[in-house]
Amino acid sequence: MTFLLDGDQLRTFVAIAETGSFTRAADVVHKTQSAVSMQMKRLEERVGRPIFARDGRASRLTEDGERLLDYARRIVKLNLEAMASFTDAALSGHVCLGVPDDYADRYLPEIMARFSRTHPSVELTVICEPSSDLTERIKAGTLDLAIITYTADSGRQAQVIRRERLLWVASARHSAHNETPVPLALGRPTCQWRDAAITALAMYGRHHRLLYSSPNAGAVSAAVLAGLAVSVFPESALRPGMRVLGTAEGYPPLPPCDIGLLRNRHAPSPLADALAQHIIQGLDNITEADAAE
Known part of the structure; x- marks a missing residue:
């Protein structure tokens, strides 16, 4: 006989995986720690394999636990979508979203349009700041949701919802990319893409100099489009007038974003759950060709 997985147990399981702790997960799902422990015992009995391995005070997933996590997230997501389809019309109030300006131009129009159509009574506030600042706002509880560039420091708190190529870009009408040393326009010192670009050029043995630095993606794009410098952008942030550079032009591959x-x-x-589903679905619907337009 085939047994079905319990949705409430899977929701708790996902919370443990994302917080790294039974105690913190209990706060997220509004249960006692003993209830959370009992749910996970029953879930392990249901799948017939251990899904947690103790690592000090932390709760580390086993290989089977990691495999189950992917299914659990999808089941919980589908459950929320199904319920939202019956309750969306009644939602009203205020929700606050943070997004770096690197992604705002490409992603926000689609997200805002979809959300507004299904939640006309909801006030949406958008704050554009670098990922590190948005992460701190989430920790402080001043944002409901934040779209960020995921790094190892993001930990299990962040759910990876999209992967893109990180690309070298220059002006399509100028030749700054042929200069030695290469003039660069990059983000602030804490920017992950800045580190990736400088590290890749150093390992490739290509001399470079930092010509422009700004936390604002528009300012970096302006330096590129003016033909003053080379930069790195994810494919969704490419703009008309930019050309992509590769190994043929002497630019090494970069790690994905x-x-x-x-x-x-x-x-x-x-409200936050409903907006999260629109964000995930919106980014899922963007193809590589769309992103590069």
Whole structure:
């Protein structure tokens, strides 16, 4: 006989995986720690394999636990979508989203249009700041959701919702990319893409100099489009007038760019859940060809 997985147990399991702790997960799902422990015992009995391995005070997933996590997230997501289809019309209030300006131009129009159509009574506030600042806002509880560039420091709190190529770009009408040393326009010192670009050029043995630095993607794009410098952008941030550079022009491959979604675990709400689903679906619907337009 085939047994079905319990949705509430899977939701708790996902919370443990994302917080790294039974105790913190209990706060997220509004249960006692003993209830969370009992749920996970029953879930392990249901799948017939251990899904947690103790690592000090932390709760580390086994290989089977990692495999189950992917299914659990999809089942929980589908459950939320199904319920939202019956409750969306009744939602009203205010929700606050953070997004770096690197992604705002490409992603926000689609997300805002979809959300506004299904939630006309909801006030949406958008804050554009670098990923590191948005992460701190989420920790402080001043944002409901944040789209960020995922890094190892993001930990299990962030859900990776999209992966894109990180690309070298220059002006299509100028030749700054042929200069030695290469003039660069990059983000602020804490920017992951800045580190990736400088590290790749150093390992490739190509001399470079930092000509422009700004936390604002528009300012960096302006330096590129003016033909003053070379930069790096994810494919969704490419703009008309830019050309992509590769090994043929002497530019080494770059690591991919992972885009993550952070949620305010201190104050979850149906509105934030509904917006999260629109964000995930919106980014899923963007193809590589769309992103490069």
